[in-house]
Amino acid sequence: MALFTLGINHRTAPLAVREPLAFHPEELRRALADLISRGWAQEAAILSTCNRTELYCEARDPSVARDWLTDYRRISASDIEPFLYTYPDREAVRHAFRVASGLDSMVLGEPQILGQMKDAMRIAREEGALGTTLHKLFQSAFAVAKDVRSTTAIGANIVSMAAAAVRLAERIFESIADQKLLLIGAGEMIELCAAHFAARKPKQIVVANRTLDRGQALAERFGATAIRLEDVAERLAEFDIVVSSTASQLPIIGLGLVERAIRARRHRPMFMVDLAVPRDVEVEVGELDDVFLYTVDDLAQVVESGLESRQAAVIDAEAIIGARVDAFFDWLHTRQAVPVIRSLRDSAxxxxxxxxxxxxxxxxxxxxxxxxxxxxxxxxxxxxxxxxxxxxxxxxxxxxxxxxxxxxxxxxxxx
Structure with missing residues (x-):
């Protein structure tokens, strides 16, 4: 069995290519069960975020994971092959450590990916897909991330996706305090956006979520109100700023809906940020004259702010990661010798x-x-x-x- 990582991310593929390969949390469980039960891999974990989908596996060969992914998603291998990357053994471990530390993120040093990796590990463990090797890999990755963040300046001056959304909104509107804000979803990304926008004291904040109770819980923290997701269609025209991040596999805001909202607004501009992968807002919405639509990839230039001051810390972080990779393989080699050690002891x-x-x-x-x-x-x-x-x-x-x-x-x- 070999340890490796197979993936696709914001550096290797555009959003349109990443979308079909994204997994929402509940789907992850079914996917892992399929991957393990059908014998595609001995151990596996799937990390799926707005910027990446990665399979961490112990299996016979990396091509096995690629074949499973194309088979499970019913996608032609030729359509995604140019965008995939595969890291075997030592490279896979180094990559996992870099991802956990925020060195491979769109926002260099951002901490959100660490929580997403912990979720990926938890789900894999609950589904019985996590064995000794991957458990050690993830635990080591979390320890490396903690070390990198506590001993380097990698997390300094971060401009998060949420902060970038606020900056873009301030380019469109003279004052956010005069605008009405609609947040669609109630996950971690929407929570971050709520905190950043709330600091600008918009005229109104409304949270729309499929589950009203969860939406209300988030709304209460920011002095907002909550509505059901199905109510967005009739109320969309009220809002100047719309930020959406749900786990829907299909767009929830279509072109026709936005066209009607713009007519009702008498063509006053609407600023929309779609942070979901797959996207919540139909692509064609971005072609409307009075709509300013941004996706996660569109925010890349904004989040570059403050990057220079963190680049020096990357050298220190890479040194920490290199040492921890060596330590991980020392453990792995020791573990591989365990059957021989046990056999020798039994014989004696x-x-x-x-x-x-x-x-x-x-x-x-x-x-x-x-x-x-x-x-x-x-x-x-x-x-x-x-x-x-x-x-x-x-x-x-x-x-x-x-x-x-x-x-x-x-x-x-x-x-």
Whole structure:
């Protein structure tokens, strides 16, 4: 079995290519169950965010994960092959550590990815897809991330996606305090956006969510009101700013709906941010004259602010990651030796028990204890030395190499 990572992210593929490969949390469970139960992989975890979909696996071959992904998503391999990356062994571990530390994120050093990786690990564990190797990999990644964030300036001066959305809105409107805000969804990204926009004290904040109770819980924290997701259609025209991030697999805001809203607004501009993958807002909405629509990829230039001041910290972070990768493989190699160690101990224990039983029988019949102990020690010594001595006497191949190996194993010193 080999450890590897197969993935696609914002650096290798545009949003349109990433969308069909995204998994929402509940779908992750079904996907992992399929991946493991059908024997595609021995261990697996899937990390799916707005910027990436990655499979961390222990399986026979990386092509197995690619074949499963295309089969499960019913996508032609040729359509996604140019955008995929595969990292084997050491590269896979290094990549996981870089992702957890925020070095591979669109927003360099952003902390949100760490929580998303913890969710991916938790779901994999709950579905029985997480074994010893991947559990150790993720736990090590979390430890590396903590070390990187506490000892370097990688997290300094971060411009988050939520902050970038506010900056863009301020380019469209003279004052956010005069605008009405609609937040669609109630997940972590919407919560972050709510905090950033609320700081600008908009005229009104409304949270729309499929589950009203969850929407109300979020709304109460920011002095907002909550509505059901199905009410958005009749109320969309009221809002100047719309931020959406749901787990819907299909767009929830269509072109016709926005066209009607713009007519009702008498063509006053509407600023929309679609942070969902797959997208919540139909692509064609961005072509309307009075709509300013931005996706996660569109925010990339804005989040570059403050990047220079964090680049120096990347060197320190990479050094930490390099050392931790070495430590992980030391553990992995030790673990691979466990069956041999166990077999060696079992063999020695069988010899010990056999000779002990023999010695007890001699003592029971009245033999002198000192002579029994001497014989016991000699028999044990002879049996333990028999395999290496036989190898030296009759071994084939490079005898010099065999002698050096035995000298090392038994800590022998030749004068």
């Amino acid at each position: 224990e069988r010899v010990r028990r056999h000779e002990m039983e023999h010695a007890l029988k001699l003592l029971a019949r009245g033999d002198e204890p000192a002579r029994v102990l001497d014989e016991l020690s000699q028999r044990l010594t002879n049996k333990f030395l028999h395999p290496p001595l036989q190898a030296l006497s009759h071994g084939e191949g490079d005898r010099t190499e065999l002698q050096a190996l035995i000298s090392r194993l038994f800590n022998l010193h030749h004068d």
